[in-house]
Amino acid sequence: MTWEYYRRIEPMPPYTDLQRGFSAELADPLWMLGRQWQVGEHAGEDASAPVLVEAPVAHTPLEPVAGLDPTVVPAEALLEGAAEDWWTIGRRIRIGRAFADTLSPQQRAEAAFTTLPEPYGDAFADEVDGLKLARVGLVDRTHPALTGLDDRPDFWQPTTLTYECQVPVGGTTLHVRAHDGGDVDWYTADAEAPLPAPAFQTRQVVPQRLQYPGAPGPRWWQIEDGTVDIGGFPPDRAHLATALLLELVCDHANDWFTFPVPAPRIEPGDEGRPTSGVVVGLGDVRVKDTFDDWWDLNIPPGDSDPPAQADEAPGPWSLFRTSGLDRSSLVVWPTAATPLTGPALDDVLLGVDEDANLLWAVELRADGIDRALSADSAAALEETRRTGTRRFTWLASTTLPEHWHPYRIEHGSSRMFVQGLVAGRAAAQSELLGAGNGHVLAASAVPNQGMRLERRYALARATDGKPVLWRQRRRLPLLAGPVSHLRFDLLRESSP
Template sequence: MRPADHWQSDELVYEAGFPVGDPAVGGQLRLHRHRGGRVDWFAADAETSPPAGGAAATADRVSQAITCYPTQLQYPGAPLPRWWEIEDAAVDIGGYPPDTSHFATTLLIDLIASHSDDWFVFPVPAQAEHLLTVHQPTVTDGFGRTYPLAPPAGWSLFRTTGLDGSSLVVWLRTLMPLEGPVIEHVLLGLDEYSDVLWAVEQQVAGHTLASPERTPAEEAANPTFALPDRGGEPGERQWFTYVPGRGQTAYWHPYESDDLPGADGVPRRRFVQRRMADLSCTRPELLPAPTAELLRVRQGATEIVHEIEPTTLPSIGVVLERRYHFARDVLGRPLLWRSRRRTPSLNPPGTTMRFDVLAEGRVPTPSPAPPL
């Protein structure tokens, strides 16, 4: 069975929801407008919505009382816990860069300057793909006295929007999955010269695309209008030929702005995919249709026309990529998947395509008159 695809082709983002908490309430962790790439606890927000179809989803809820022993927090260059213990003078705290996979390391300097060695950690058993909630932790000192703990008011290092400060999302993810080469690379951008949105297929199925050249047989079967020819004698009268269009390029797909009715019947502005034709030939020829999956939309066994929400695209354009990823789960089983990713573009596409062109040529040489 093919897994569900959460990619929204009209907004070029991922949208997904995962049930969490009380099934009767219909709570879920919502992955909202994710552009692809890394997914961690900070990528999702908690929301409450009625269960689909009035049926409550099933969720595992496990409560467990544990007893554990706290230990001092250890990190590179941490102060030694014993008094009068000689420390390494060569330690440079500023020389330890933050770890991108552990956000807490960005606060290392502040941790050392403010609380020194007064930080403690204690283990809490948890399962991946679960929501961990710590209820009423209590500390017992060496004299048997107990102290209730409470999370800081208004502050938390790993707080998720929609959850309280005592809840933590334990997200199952891979730290360093193997990434394959790009199998699809598409550039999207608004071209002010032609006043159209272009989708340029640059790589498909791992191969770089280049505009195909016409073969002599294709040129003979469908000649090109007004081939460039600036020869002739000085002072000879110029000759122009009307060409409907010139400069169309294969693998460049236009999107036309149009108002389409939505699900509620209200018209909404959309960029609608169109098909280019080469008008510089005697008979117009359709250019290749998109083959990249990033520009194709399927509803079951039917393929429909791709539409894009205008507010999705910034003025500098975007780059869409698809590639394979490989990792192993906690049991060592291999996992292979394909992902989409949307990133800003620093070089939006532009073309010199023109319509209604008067192409310069030569005066045709008259044929000799037949003998009488």
């Protein structure tokens, strides 16, 4: 048995202590060197590592839109805000009181508050609504109580239920098209043309090795993070990011480096330049390695760029690129990362009912007041069931749930959905559906599976620290749209 211990080179813990066995000590360092030789670690290359990056950087600020500075105001508030966002309930009450004495009894009655969202309820039922007065032109815009009210445009398109906006920058224009509301990023806007003359500043920064959870160690035999299992994420055609991560880990190992894009240089007497709300562009980037050699970094060409040269990467390919700008430019918005959002003011479901040949808009909530508890149409479905009694009652139609508003299809120059009225029922109250003034929708605005519309207040801070309040309207997907089970000229069979 003693000979067996000496013949085999392996860690052997004492019988009473397992700690040395768990530590896996090596009795012969040559064994480690032999294993390194077997896996090819000794066959190194005379390679180098980057130690310095020299990059010409241009920060071109976005120009004001509707009187707002895109380098200060969060992009979501810039695109989604409107003039009536200023009219909070408190301001509506105060301004209504300020002008109440100038109104006739009829005007007071027409401008009175209706039921307000909780916790207000009917507490101000006899008060004058300042917003209603402003809509009919019965307020003096020079009154001190209206300080801060502006006439900024509303970029919401009620026909397509999306936002559209134009942002000028450095001699070109960024076009925001079909924005559904919510997060704004580099892909939100497309440029009309590349920037004609960006002002570059050459800066030097130090690169760092790319680090992420589960990244391979920079040296052989280095213990990696066991809490992250990269192999546990199988590649899937629906998850491109997972496939790219596996490609990075398996094929490129630890050869990736990153460098930060430096902020604009602050000149003496300069108050500082914006680092967001800008178009950031890179010039000809050079990298210095540990052998004191300089290397040029070439950006892969895009669709509209000349073909790649012999020493350039083939294209087109880019993980982040703003369409219309040159391949080294990107839009950086001052986004509201974690805005505070209030309860839904409006909650509407939209969906095409193929059986009824209509589009339905179901008002679950309008102006902060609950309308329909759900989009359930079980009552109409029950009226079409057969019971076997053979006793029938004629119905003009099945029961249509409350707060369901039909849109009929009309064919003109283009196919549109036009809002209709149900006899004996009130029109739609939600601002998203026209607030009783009618509503027309483009046929392409509503997908086959339907969608949800929400409107709610959001609060964030601008880059100068000041609070910004706006009403956010968003399109959200649904798995299936509302179905009315509507039938006409129906014989309902009585219950047994």
